[in-house]
Amino acid sequence: MLVVDDDPTVAEVVAGYLLRAGFVVDRAADGPTAVARAAAVRPDLVVLDLMLPGLDGLEVCRRIRERGPVPVVMLTARGDQDDRILGLEVGADDYVTKPFSPRELVLRVESVLRRAGTPPPAGPWLRSGPLALDPAARRATHGGTELALTIREFDLLAFFLRHPGRVLGREELMRRVWGWEFGDLSTVTVHVRRLREKVEDDPARPQLISTVWGVGYRFDPPPGTPPADPVPAAAESTAHEAVAVQETVNPDA
The missing domain is CATH 3.40.50.2300 (Response regulator)
Known part of the structure; x- marks a missing residue:
């Protein structure tokens, strides 16, 4: 550390x-x-x-x-x-x-x-159009080229691939991908933008990860993509810990 x-x-x-x-x-x-x-x-x-x-x-x-x-x-x-x-x-x-x-x-x-x-639950590759993701090996490719994703970007992409066509609010993404019950929602916005830069052909006009204004985001599989298998809820659970504390570190003290 x-x-x-x-x-x-x-x-x-x-x-x-x-x-x-x-x-x-x-x-x-x-x-x-x-x-x-x-x-x-x-x-x-x-x-x-x-x-x-x-x-x-x-x-x-x-x-x-x-x-x-x-x-x-x-x-x-x-x-x-x-x-x-x-x-x-x-x-x-x-x-x-x-x-x-x-x-x-x-x-x-x-x-x-x-x-x-900690490796995610073992299972088959997740595939959608040019995207392929191996949850066990934590590898993702776009058109056969391996993507350099951060931890959060990988988890976010995996969550999108497991929920195609569904509108996902930023609060839900923060809770189910980050494991946070509260936090700055701009964190989600930034990671979606970074992810688009790596998976979209034109990030300024996204075709895979669409913004649903006032609600959140939706992953739209390309036409002809086979439907995804349902994912057990237990496989998506994220540990969340919170503790009330009194001591703080203040750089101005």
């Missing part, structure tokens, strides 16, 4: 909670050091502050993700919605807004790691 934050107090608290949760933790206080540490020993996950000296968190995330699909949980300042969206666009799997609860951060880290390391 790599914790990257230039505030020594925040870094110490985050590292301490992760250590108590059983993780081995390395730390970096600036962007170049973070990139070098991640290149030397590939971490299982990076907790990454957005504002860093040397290289900002967005650039660090880009460079780390160039070497492989390392999960990233980004730390952002309160109210910086544009920065949060940018973080998701460069490949962050989740974000936590400062000031934050260290316990919530640990739960978010554990949730991302479960998705990264």
Whole structure:
């Protein structure tokens, strides 16, 4: 686990909670050091502050993700919605807004790691037009070319393929794909946009993932695609943990 934050107090608290949760933790206080540490020993996950000296968190995330699909949980300042969206666009799997609860951060880290390391239910490939997805191997292709998908993008695409022709609200997607009962719905919007850029021939005029204005999104299989087999509800269940806590980390304190 790599914790990257230039505030020594925040870094110490985050590292301490992760250590108590059983993780081995390395730390970096600036962007170049973070990139070098991640290149030397590939971490299982990076907790990454957005504002860093040397290289900002967005650039660090880009460079780390160039070497492989390392999960990233980004730390952002309160109210910086544009920065949060940018973080998701460069490949962050989740974000936590400062000031934050260290316990919530640990739960978010554990949730991302479960998705990264726990294989989904075994089963046949999911296919629709040019798309083919292997849930067990977590591989997806478009026209025979393998897609480079983040953890969330893969899970989102799998959910769409399992529910063709059905309108899915952003709240439902957040609950059933992310496992969150509440959260910033722009997270879903950003991931749908990123997914379209990878699976649509023309992302500006999507043919596979349509927007149903005021409701959500719908996956439209190309004509001639065989109907999908029904998916047991148990196979889609997502673990969700919540805890009420008092302590927070405030960078302005």
